[in-house]
Amino acid sequence: xxxxxxxxxxxxxxxxxxxxxxxxxxxxxxxxxxxxxxxxxxxxxxxxxxxxxxxxxxxxxxxxxxxxxxxxxxxxxxxxxxxxxxxxxxxxxxxxxxxxxxxxxxxxxxxxxxxxxxxxxxxxxxxxxxxxxxxxxxxxxxxxxxxxxxxxxxxxxxxxxxxxxxxxxxxxxxxxxxxxxxxxxxxxxxxxxxxxxxxxxxxxxxxxxxxxxxxxxxxxxxxxxxxxxxxxxxxxxxxxxxxxxxxxxxxxxxxxxxxxxxxxxxxxxxxxxxxxxxxxxxxxxxxxxxxxxxxxxxxxxxxxxxxxxxxxxxxxxxxxxxxxxxxxxxxxxxxxxxxxxxxxxxxxxxxxxxxxxxxxxxxxxxxxxxxxxxxxxxxxxxxxxxxxxxxxxxxx
Amino acid sequence: xxxxxxxxxxxxxxxxxxxxxxxxxxxxxxxxxxxxxxxxxxxxxxxxxxxxxxxxxxxxxxxxxxxxxxxxxxxxxxxxxxxxxxxxxxxxxxxxxxxxxxxxxxxxxxxxxxxxxxxxxxxxxxxxxxxxxxxxxxxxxxxxxxxxxxxxxxxxxxxxxxxxxxxxxxxxxxxxxxxxxxxxxxxxxxxxxxxxxxxxxxxxxxxxxxxxxxxxxxxxxxxxxxxxxxxxxxxxxxxxxxxxxxxxxxxxxxxxxxxxxxxxxxxxxxxxxxxxxxxxxxxxxxxxxxxxxxxxxxxxxxxxxxxxxxxxxxxxxxxxxxxxxxxxxxxxxxxxxxxxxxxxxxxxxxxxxxxxxxxxxxxxxxxxxxxxxxxxxxxxxxxxxxxxxxxxxxxx
Numbered sequence: 001x002x003x004x005x006x007x008x009x010x011x012x013x014x015x016x017x018x019x020x021x022x023x024x025x026x027x028x029x030x031x032x033x034x035x036x037x038x039x040x041x042x043x044x045x046x047x048x049x050x051x052x053x054x055x056x057x058x059x060x061x062x063x064x065x066x067x068x069x070x071x072x073x074x075x076x077x078x079x080x081x082x083x084x085x086x087x088x089x090x091x092x093x094x095x096x097x098x099x100x101x102x103x104x105x106x107x108x109x110x111x112x113x114x115x116x117x118x119x120x121x122x123x124x125x126x127x128x129x130x131x132x133x134x135x136x137x138x139x140x141x142x143x144x145x146x147x148x149x150x151x152x153x154x155x156x157x158x159x160x161x162x163x164x165x166x167x168x169x170x171x172x173x174x175x176x177x178x179x180x181x182x183x184x185x186x187x188x189x190x191x192x193x194x195x196x197x198x199x200x201x202x203x204x205x206x207x208x209x210x211x212x213x214x215x216x217x218x219x220x221x222x223x224x225x226x227x228x229x230x231x232x233x234x235x236x237x238x239x240x241x242x243x244x245x246x247x248x249x250x251x252x253x254x255x256x257x258x259x260x261x262x263x264x265x266x267x268x269x270x271x272x273x274x275x276x277x278x279x280x281x282x283x284x285x286x287x288x289x290x291x292x293x294x295x296x297x298x299x300x301x302x303x304x305x306x307x308x309x310x311x312x313x314x315x316x317x318x319x320x321x322x323x324x325x326x327x328x329x330x331x332x333x334x335x336x337x338x339x340x341x342x343x344x345x346x347x348x349x350x351x352x353x354x355x356x357x358x359x360x361x362x363x364x365x366x367x368x369x370x371x372x373x374x375x376x377x378x379x380x381x382x383x384x385x386x387x388x389x390x391x392x393x394x395x396x
Numbered sequence: 397x398x399x400x401x402x403x404x405x406x407x408x409x410x411x412x413x414x415x416x417x418x419x420x421x422x423x424x425x426x427x428x429x430x431x432x433x434x435x436x437x438x439x440x441x442x443x444x445x446x447x448x449x450x451x452x453x454x455x456x457x458x459x460x461x462x463x464x465x466x467x468x469x470x471x472x473x474x475x476x477x478x479x480x481x482x483x484x485x486x487x488x489x490x491x492x493x494x495x496x497x498x499x500x501x502x503x504x505x506x507x508x509x510x511x512x513x514x515x516x517x518x519x520x521x522x523x524x525x526x527x528x529x530x531x532x533x534x535x536x537x538x539x540x541x542x543x544x545x546x547x548x549x550x551x552x553x554x555x556x557x558x559x560x561x562x563x564x565x566x567x568x569x570x571x572x573x574x575x576x577x578x579x580x581x582x583x584x585x586x587x588x589x590x591x592x593x594x595x596x597x598x599x600x601x602x603x604x605x606x607x608x609x610x611x612x613x614x615x616x617x618x619x620x621x622x623x624x625x626x627x628x629x630x631x632x633x634x635x636x637x638x639x640x641x642x643x644x645x646x647x648x649x650x651x652x653x654x655x656x657x658x659x660x661x662x663x664x665x666x667x668x669x670x671x672x673x674x675x676x677x678x679x680x681x682x683x684x685x686x687x688x689x690x691x692x693x694x695x696x697x698x699x700x701x702x703x704x705x706x707x708x709x710x711x712x713x714x715x716x717x718x719x720x721x722x723x724x725x726x727x728x729x730x731x732x733x734x735x736x737x738x739x740x741x742x743x744x745x746x747x748x749x750x751x752x753x754x755x756x757x758x759x760x761x762x763x764x765x766x767x768x769x770x771x772x773x774x775x776x777x778x779x780x781x782x783x784x785x786x787x788x789x790x791x792x
Contacts, residue, residue, distance in 0.1 A: 042736065046743040050724060072711070072736040079712050080732050088728040296743075315468070316475050328446060332484040336476050340438065340468040347442040347692075350743055 004195060006204035007145070007231050009263050009284075013373045017256050017282040020372035023263050025144045026193040026201055027084075027092040030059040032263065032284040033372075035275060035365045036094060037358055038292060040064045041071065042087040045292050046354040049089050055328060056355075056362050060092040060144075062287045065137055066101030066129075070122045074140045082142030082190025093191070094287075095143035097134045097176070097208075100236070100268070103152050111151065113168070131175035139183040142191025143203065147234065148176035150208040155242030162212035169210045169236075170224040177228050180205045206232035206265060209254065213246045218254050226259060233258045234265040235283075248277065255281040272301055272364050273388055276381050279368055291357035296350040298342045301360045303384075305391030309339045309353070327359035400591060402600035403541070403627050405659050405680075409769045413652050413678040416768035419659050421540045422589040422597050423480075423488040426455040428659060428680040429768075431671060431761045432490060433754055434688060436460045437467065438483040441688050442750040445485050451724060452751075452758050456488035456540075458683045461533055462497030462525075466518045470536045478538030478586025489587070490683075491539035493530045493572070493604075496632070496664070499548050507547065509564070527571035535579040538587025539599065543630065544572035546604040551638030558608035565606045565632075566620040573624050576601045602628035602661060605650065609642045614650050622655060629654045630661040631679075644673065651677040668697055668760050669784055672777050675764055687753035692746040694738045697756045699780075701787030705735045705749070723755035 009032075011021040023030045037044045037052065039061040044052060052058040063083055068074075080086035083093055099116065102108050107118040115130025134149040149172050153165035183189060184202045193201040207230035211217030225233060235254060238247045251266065255278070258264045265285035266278050275286050291301060298309040302322035307314070320330035321338065329338075329352045341349035364384070371380035405428075407417040419426045433440045433448065435457040440448060448454040459479055464470075468482075476482035479489055495512065498504050503514040511526025530545040545568050549561035579585060580598045589597040603626035607613030621629060631650060634643045647662065651674070654660045661681035662674050671682050687697060694705040698718035703710070716726035717734065725734075725748045737745035760780070767776035 041740045041742060042733070043742050043744045046747070048744070048747065049728065071740055072732075076711060076732065076736070080714055080730065085714075086730070086733055086736075088730075088733065315472060318476055318481075332445065334476065334482070334484075336468070336472065337438070337482055337484065340472070340482075344437045344467055346437060346439050347743060347746055348439045348444070351442070351444065351747065 004198065004200040005231060006200050006202045008198055009232070009261065011260070015372045015375050015377040016280060018279050018368075018372050018377045019282060019284060020369045021284065023284070024198065025060070025092040025204070026191075026199055027090065027144050028059060030092060031369055033275070033279045033365055033368055034060060034285055035361045036060050036062045036285065036287040038062050038064070038287055038289045039087075039089070039093075041067045042083060044358075046296065046350045047292075047358065049087075051355060052358075053091065056358055057366075058091070058358070058362060060094060061089060063093055063095045063141065063143060064101055065095050065098035065134060065141070066105075068095075068141065069098060069129075069137050070120050070127070074137050078140045078190065082140065084142060084191055092145070093141075093143045094145035095138050095141055095147065096267075097147040097149040098129050098137070099134070099150050100152055102129060104240075111168075113171075115149075116151075131172045132179045135176055135179040135183055139180075139189045139203065142189055144191060145204045145206060145232065146180060148173045148205060148207050148230070150210055150236055152210065152237045152240065153212050155213065155237070155240040155246070157212050159214050159217070162210075162214050162217050166211045166217050166221045169208065170221065173207050173225055173228050177205065177230070204231040206230050206234050208234045208236040208267070209258075210237045212237060213242055213250065215250070215253055218250055219257070222254060222257060230262070232263040232265060232285075234267050236267050238266070239269045251278055251283065252281045255283050258282070272361060273385050275361070275364065276368060276384055279372075280377070280381060291361045292354050295354035295357045298349065298353065300338075300353055301357050302391075303360070303387050305388045307335070307391060309335070309342045309349075314339045321356050322360065325356065325360060325363070327356055327363075329353075329356040329359070400594065400596040401627060402596050402598045404594055405628070405657065407656070411768045411771050411773040412676060414675050414764075414768050414773045415678055415680060416765045417680065419680070420594065421456070421488040421600070422587075422595055423486065423540050424455060426488060427765055429671070429675045429761055429764055430456060430681055431757045432456050432458045432681065432683040434458045434460070434683055434685045435483075435485070435489075437463045438479060440754075442692065442746045443688075443754065445483075447751060448754075449487065452754055454487070454754070454758060456490060457485065459489055459491045459537065459539060460497055461491050461494035461530060461537070462501075464491075464537065465494060465533050466516050466523070470533050474536045474586065478536070480538060480587055488541070489537075489539045490541040491534050491537055491543065492663075493543045493545040494525050494533070495530070495546050496548055498525060500636075507564075509567075511545075512547075527568045528575045531572055531575040531579055535576075535585045535599065538585055540587060541600045541602060541628065542576060544569045544601060544603050544626070546606060546632055548606065548633045548636065549608050551609065551633070551636040551642070553608050555610050555613070558606075558610050558613050562607045562613050562617045565604065566617065569603050569621055569624050573601065573626070600627040602626050602630050604630045604632040604663070605654075606633045608633060609638055609646065611646070611649055614646055615653070618650060618653060626658070628659040628661060628681075630663050632663050634662070635664045635666055647674055647679065648677045651679050654678070668757060669781050671757070671760065672764060672780060675768075676773070676777060687757045688750050691750035691753045694745070694749065696734075696749055697753050698787075699756070699783050701784045703731075703787060705731070705738045705745075710735045717752050718756065721752065721756060721759070723752055723759075725749075725752040725755070
């Protein structure tokens with residue numbers, strides 16, 4: 001087995017705790033802080049890969065192991081040569097472990113030391129996921145970054161529940177690491193590339209820190225996860241129903257303590273202002289369904305705040321969604337037209353709003369990186385956050 | 397009022413009755429025979445204008461007056477500067493008169509000499525359309541080609557019903573022409589452009605030949621429509637439930653008798669083989685919902701025939717939809733992936749299948765034009781039609 005790493009990560013600039021860097025995967029470099037569009041079922045809902053690549057400049061997307069495992073199933077993806085080959089996306093792919101979806105979709109039946117039993121939301125059949133199965137599936141997918149299989153307690157869980165969950169996560173992290181290393185040694189990863197001077201060509205494995213709202217548990221979880229050793233570290237179990245202040249207490253305490261020489265990933269977060277705030281505490285990677293999901297429900301994220309196209313006030317408004325945005329939707333289409341598409345139930349409403357929302361999220365991250373490199377991050381954050389309040393002040 | 401025409405039409409090559417030419421509108425030239433994608437509600441469902449322009453090379457699309465009149469309504473489109481400005485599509489637009497949708501959506505309540513009364517499918521309110529209202533609405537839209545307001549009898553209507561319908565259509569055609577000319581004289585057309593050496597900058601008006609399955613009524617309708625005088629002539633009332641042989645009897649008799657120096661438009665037709673067959677009788681323009689509608693229901697048109705992605709045989713098929721197709725969907729995605737998207741209910745299934753289907757229709761018309769120009773149209777038609785049978789012979 002190669003002693004080269006699967007990924008490399010270099011911090012190029014700092015501004016306070018905020019870092020701008022480059023994460024190099026076997027499928028190319030990714031500037032950080034980075035927002036990863038969520039590609040649940042092997043597709044970022046409503047947007048073509050060509051657009052993600054050429055116009056939006058996305059270099060990494062996320063896939064959901066739970067969804068893909070159930071449909072089309074690991075046999076189909078394996079037979080088609082892995083998830084890159086199956087989907088046609090040749091840039092970097094991160095897959096989650098499946099654990100979170102089992103929990104969040106309410107499909108869970110039983111958690112044992114061995115793993116989780118649940119019912120498929122597709123056909124109701126009984127399914128079982130464990131650290132070993134999750135690693136096997138993610139190897140068959142050939143994702144470039146694999147997430148350890150974790151257990152996520154509710155956001156408001158009491159200390160004893162959170163402790164049990166955190167300790168189980170630590171044991172599962174160990175099992176994930178062992179199985180993952182075995183799979184890599186056997187070269188069972190469908191996405192394997194040739195080794196380079198820098199990288200091994202294998203998958204990378206990220207560990208996940210749990211512990212709910214409890215700082216002592218979070219610290220212990222971080223210590224135990226780092227002891228096992230991963231190529232990146234994620235904060236899991238936030239944005240799951242807890243108060244926002246709880247999330248910031250955890251992130252602001254935890255992120256700066258995470259290994260500085262590996263990427264830090266805040267899972268499932270968040271709004272544009274959340275991303276910028278988390279960057280200020282040293283987070284490098286994000287994923288969230290907000291830009292895509294809200295795009296499908298008529299909501300646009302703009303530099304002035306959120307707009308709901310259901311609102312009749314846009315009926316005759318010939319301005320673009322965001323007058324500061326240069327995306328192809330804002331260059332061509334008016335609020336009046338987009339509202340019409342949404343009210344008419346047209347597919348293109350979802351397509352165009354998803355496009356704009358992703359453009360806004362990805363452009364925000366570009367501006368975040370630029371501001372860190374030029375030492376103006378705090379000023380950027382203040383102005384950006386103030387701008388977002390315009391529509392809420394106008395009660396739009 | 398300018399004595400220049402609103403459009404010009406030049407036949408550049410003939411092969412039998414088939415013609416290849418150029419229709420020049422105030423928004424640019426269009427090579428014929430041409431397939432016009434249907435943009436019902438100011439959007440060709442599931443496909444962006446950028447893709448229609450850049451990759452698919454569509455130079456004209458169709459809008460449905462009925463749908464746009466009901467939603468967003470003529471006031472919104474007028475306030476936004478007409479349909480080009482409202483939607484962001486700056487190439488040529490043809491709008492139908494609304495009469496066919498009232499009929500086909502079963503919303504019709506009553507036909508009188510004055511017009512048609514019907515219930516809105518959007519909010520159930522009582523509406524009224526007449527030749528004058530249809531011309532007013534199409535002027536407010538600023539479409540480049542306006543269709544006369546006609547009445548369409550059922551495909552299997554007996555002679556007396558078809559005659560009454562045809563005669564009403566002739567009187568409505570006259571009223572359409574009168575109102576249209578008045579609107580142009582008053583420059584009430586929202587899409588008006590500067591006059592050029594060749595063109596007036598005004599809208600063009602097409603007449604519609606009716607008469608059901610009855611050749612004598614069709615001939616009479618053609619004579620009466622040509623007497624009024626239009627910038628193009630359409631065959632209406634086909635593909636509305638009659639036998640296919642009836643359609644070809646009418647088209648093969650009628651099309652060659654239509655004025656040779658104006659474009660001939662077969663409304664609402666059809667499959668790829670239908671388009672090619674109609675071209676062989678001298679038709680120049682087509683529109684049909686098949687490529688877009690069937691794209692949304694998992695059906696692909698290919699050079700080997702129709703494929704239904706619901707069919708389990710494509711589950712592991714890593715070939716493109718059509719191995720002879722060079723569209724961006726076929727260059728990147730497999731049947732297996734597209735089937736997965738369709739089975740998962742993903743928006744992108746509609747987007748990608750619509751794209752491929754339109755690419756196939758528009759590429760077929762390119763090949764039709766080329767074969768006419770090179771005098772090989774009959775050979776092209778034979779080979780093309782034989783190719784389409786492959787999948788039906790294999791019972792796919």
